[in-house]
Amino acid sequence: MVLFIAAHAGFASRLIYRIRNVGLTTPIIVPDSCASDAFWKGFQIYSKERQFPGYYSNGIYVTTHLLFDISNESSLAFYDTFHERYGEAPDWIAAHAYDATMMIVETAKRQHISGFNIPSDRQKIQKGLAEINHIDNAIEGVTGLNC
Numbered sequence: 001m002v003l004f005i006a007a008h009a010g011f012a013s014r015l016i017y018r019i020r021n022v023g024l025t026t027p028i029i030v031p032d033s034c035a036s037d038a039f040w041k042g043f044q045i046y047s048k049e050r051q052f053p054g055y056y057s058n059g060i061y062v063t064t065h066l067l068f069d070i071s072n073e074s075s076l077a078f079y080d081t082f083h084e085r086y087g088e089a090p091d092w093i094a095a096h097a098y099d100a101t102m103m104i105v106e107t108a109k110r111q112h113i114s115g116f117n118i119p120s121d122r123q124k125i126q127k128g129l130a131e132i133n134h135i136d137n138a139i140e141g142v143t144g145l146n147c
Contacts, residue, residue, distance in 0.1 A: 004029045013042030013056075020056045027059045035064035036091050066092040066143050078142040092143075099141030103129065106139050 003019070003026050005012050012034050019028070030039070043049040043056045068079045068089075078098060082090040107128035113121045132139060138147035 002027050002029060006031055008033045009036050009039035010042060013039055016060065017043065017046055017056055025059065027061060029061045029063065032062070032064045032092065034060075035062045035067075037089050064092055066095050071142070072144075074140070075142040095142050099139075099143050099146050102141050103132070103139050103146055107132070 003024075005015060005028060007015060007030070012030050016028060016030075033039075039062075040057060046056060048055045049057070066075070068075055071079075075095065078095060079090060082094060104125065107125055108121075111121075111124040111128040113124060115121065131137065132147050134147055135145055138145035140146070
């Protein structure tokens with residue numbers, strides 16, 4: 001048996017705390033809203049979790065777009081830079097936002113955007129982004145190949 005909890009981070013950590021306290025040890029799957037420090041830190045208020053790290057969180061599987069723990073070198077560099085600059089770990093949303101920005105920057109380079117003719121530049125960007133439609137011309141970002 002596996003339990004799926006469709007909830008936001010704060011509620012999910014409180015619910016899992018109660019589930020584990022009644023002795024249920026079944027694996028639990030949580031959504032990407034729980035792929036955050038807020039979710040894991042939600043367990044730190046409980047003495048058993050502080051005393052035995054993983055007491056409540058062992059056996060939890062998180063669905064997410066990106067796991068920095070097993071990501072590539074550019075993802076780890078992004079993680080370190082983000083953490084250093086903002087004092088907290090980035091989530092998958094920050095990584096995808098970074099990649100979206102990098103796609104626009106790379107497209108601007110590929111399309112030789114001048115910055116002097118905004119209507120023309122916008123059309124070039126739109127055309128350039130539309131052309132990134134296959135793995136052969138994908139732009140590699142911190143989340144992988146983007147096309």
